[in-house]
Amino acid sequence: MRKHSIDRMIYRTLAVFILLSAVLVSVGIILSLYTGTSSQIGTSFMTAGVFVLFATPVARVVMSILAFLEEKNRLYVIITSVVLTNILMALFVLPIFLRA
Amino acid sequence: MTGTVAGFVGALTGLGGAVVITPVLSLLFGVPIEYAAGASLVATIATSSGAAVAYIKDGIVNLKIGMSLEIATTIGAIIGSFLAAAVYANNLAYIIFIIFGAVLLSSLYPTIKKGYGHKRTRTDWSTDVFQMKGVYYDKATKKRVKYAGSRWHIGESIMFVAGTISGLLGVGSGVLKVLALDSAMRLPIKVSTATSDFMIGVTAVTGSAIYWALGYIQPMLVAPVIVGVLLGAYFGTKTMQADGSSQLRSIFVIVLAIVAVEMILRGIGVA
Numbered sequence: 001m002r003k004h005s006i007d008r009m010i011y012r013t014l015a016v017f018i019l020l021s022a023v024l025v026s027v028g029i030i031l032s033l034y035t036g037t038s039s040q041i042g043t044s045f046m047t048a049g050v051f052v053l054f055a056t057p058v059a060r061v062v063m064s065i066l067a068f069l070e071e072k073n074r075l076y077v078i079i080t081s082v083v084l085t086n087i088l089m090a091l092f093v094l095p096i097f098l099r100a
Numbered sequence: 101m102t103g104t105v106a107g108f109v110g111a112l113t114g115l116g117g118a119v120v121i122t123p124v125l126s127l128l129f130g131v132p133i134e135y136a137a138g139a140s141l142v143a144t145i146a147t148s149s150g151a152a153v154a155y156i157k158d159g160i161v162n163l164k165i166g167m168s169l170e171i172a173t174t175i176g177a178i179i180g181s182f183l184a185a186a187v188y189a190n191n192l193a194y195i196i197f198i199i200f201g202a203v204l205l206s207s208l209y210p211t212i213k214k215g216y217g218h219k220r221t222r223t224d225w226s227t228d229v230f231q232m233k234g235v236y237y238d239k240a241t242k243k244r245v246k247y248a249g250s251r252w253h254i255g256e257s258i259m260f261v262a263g264t265i266s267g268l269l270g271v272g273s274g275v276l277k278v279l280a281l282d283s284a285m286r287l288p289i290k291v292s293t294a295t296s297d298f299m300i301g302v303t304a305v306t307g308s309a310i311y312w313a314l315g316y317i318q319p320m321l322v323a324p325v326i327v328g329v330l331l332g333a334y335f336g337t338k339t340m341q342a343d344g345s346s347q348l349r350s351i352f353v354i355v356l357a358i359v360a361v362e363m364i365l366r367g368i369g370v371a
Contacts, residue, residue, distance in 0.1 A: 007159070014153045018146070022330050025323045032320070046319035050142060053326065054308060056149045057301035061170075064163055076231070080167045083302065086174035090306045094178065095313030098185065 006067040013063060017056040025049030058087055118144050118271040119204055121325060123359045126197075127366065131321065133196055134188045137270025138316030139325050141308050144272040146329040148301030151294075160236045160294040165249050165281070166302075168230050169259045173277075173303040176263020181310035184268050188314075197367030200269050204360035207275035208353050222286055226252030236291060247288050254284040267307040270316075272300040 024045050032042025061084045068076040118140035125136035155161045187195055227233065232249030249255070258280035262273035274296050281292035311317050 011153060014149055018149050018153065018330060021146070022327060025326050028319070029323050029327070043319050046323040049326065050317065050319055050322055053142065053145050053149070054305050054312075057145060057305040060149075060152070060298075061167075061302060064167060067163070073231075076164055076167065079171065083167060083170040083174055086171070086178065087302065087306050087309070090174070090178050090181075090309035094182075094310060098310070098313050 006063070006070060010060060010063045010067070013059055014056060017052055017059060021049045021052040021056070023049075024052060054091075058084075058091075061087065118269075119207070119356060119359075122200065122270060123363055125321070127359075127362055133193050134184070134314075134316045135318055135321055137184070137196070138308075138311045138318065139270075139322045141266075141270040141304050141311055142317055142322045143325045143329045144266075144270075144304040145301045145308060146326045147332075148272065148297050148299075148304065150330050151297040152301065155294040155297060158237070158239070158294075160290055161298045162232070162234050162249070162287070162291055162295050163298075164230065165232055165234075165285070165287070166295045166299045168252070169256055169277075169280070170299055170302050172256045172260040173263035173266065173273075173299060174306045176260045176265075177267040177303050177306040178310065180264040180267020180269075181307045181314075182267075183264070184270070185310070185314055187268075188316075194367045194369065196269060197363050200271075201360045201362070201364030201367060203265060203269065203271070204356060204363065208357055208360070221246070221248045222250050223248050224250040226250060232285075234291065236288070238290065245288060247291060249281075249285040249287050251284050251286070255280045258284055263303050263306075266300075266303050267310070270307070270311065272304055274300055 026049075028042045028045030028047075028049060030042075031045060032039055035042060061080060065077060065080045065084065068080055118137075121140035121143050122133070122136045125131040125139060126133045131139075152161065184196070187193065227248050227250050230249070230252050232252070233247070234249075235244055235246045237243075238245050258276060262276035262280065265271065265276065266273040277296035277299055278289075278292045281287045281295055282289055287295070308317065
């Protein structure tokens with residue numbers, strides 16, 4: 001069944017993202033333990049891990065849009081796109097006003 | 101350690117874990133509350149994602165209901181985190197302590213009430229409009245359970261409040277989300293908890309984006325918490341699936357009540 005294959009895709013992608021985030025963050029912790037807390041390289045890994053974690057729910061929403069497109073469920077394609085727009089606004093547009 | 105425990109509690113009760121992380125970091129370790137809130141908001145994404153992976157695999161999450169309610173939670177999260185920015189910019193952090201304690205206290209009531217089994221399914225106009233019929237396989241009773249959501253407008257309104265609180269305090273607002281799904285929209289508790297956990301990540305990333313821009317998310321502080329939370333979420337979800345574990349839950353409730361009072365006292369300036 002189609003629905004199951006999309007569920008599995010969401011499941012796999014999420015698992016990969018989370019694992020990647022955990023690995024990056026762990027490497028960052030270990031690096032900063034060895035090179036001192038002020039080291040840039042450790043913080044960079046941790047930051048990358050945090051960003052991957054941020055990307056996880058976003059990926060989830062994007063894949064949900066694909067799933068609803070597949071089902072030709074127009075209402076839910078629109079609903080999910082609104083949700084994605086809100087997240088992207090918060091990530092890329094609204095911070096501009098905070099810095100001003 | 102903190103992160104592991106928090107993740108475990110979060111996945112177990114649908115609380116999201118932040119209710120433990122923020123007080124521990126701010127009360128015990130003296131971290132300024134805006135950074136504690138930032139760390140716990142990010143941890144909430146980890147809890148949610150970790151739990152969601154397990155739940156999607158089991159097919160309990162209702163994606164449609166979750167998404168239709170995310171419109172309100174994401175807008176709420178944006179408003180809430182801008183409110184938080186205004187509060188911290190004006191040195192009013194004590195307000196956050198008081199609201200945090202009050203929200204935590206009030207969120208304990210539905211946690212106690214939880215676990216009475218689901219009531220009869222009812223439908224209304226919104227059931228059809230938002231396609232809120234579903235079915236899940238209950239591992240405990242080994243039966244396929246059919247259900248339908250209703251009163252979407254009430255659920256959506258509560259979700260807006262949940263989103264605002266999430267952004268303001270840096271929490272997942274899991275209790276309020278479960279309340280909206282379970283009590284307002286009359287969904288089975290297992291579907292409510294799983295869908296809430298799934299939704300929390302989307303709400304929390306919206307607030308986190310603003311928190312990041314404000315500089316409240318410190319990688320050094322967040323990193324260990326993420327690791328612990330992911331471990332805890334993994335085992336926590338397994339435990340909830342296995343049984344109701346009401347005894348464990350009542351211990352958490354008592355501990356959290358003490359924490360809530362502690363937060364309020366700190367806010368007032370007594371502790």
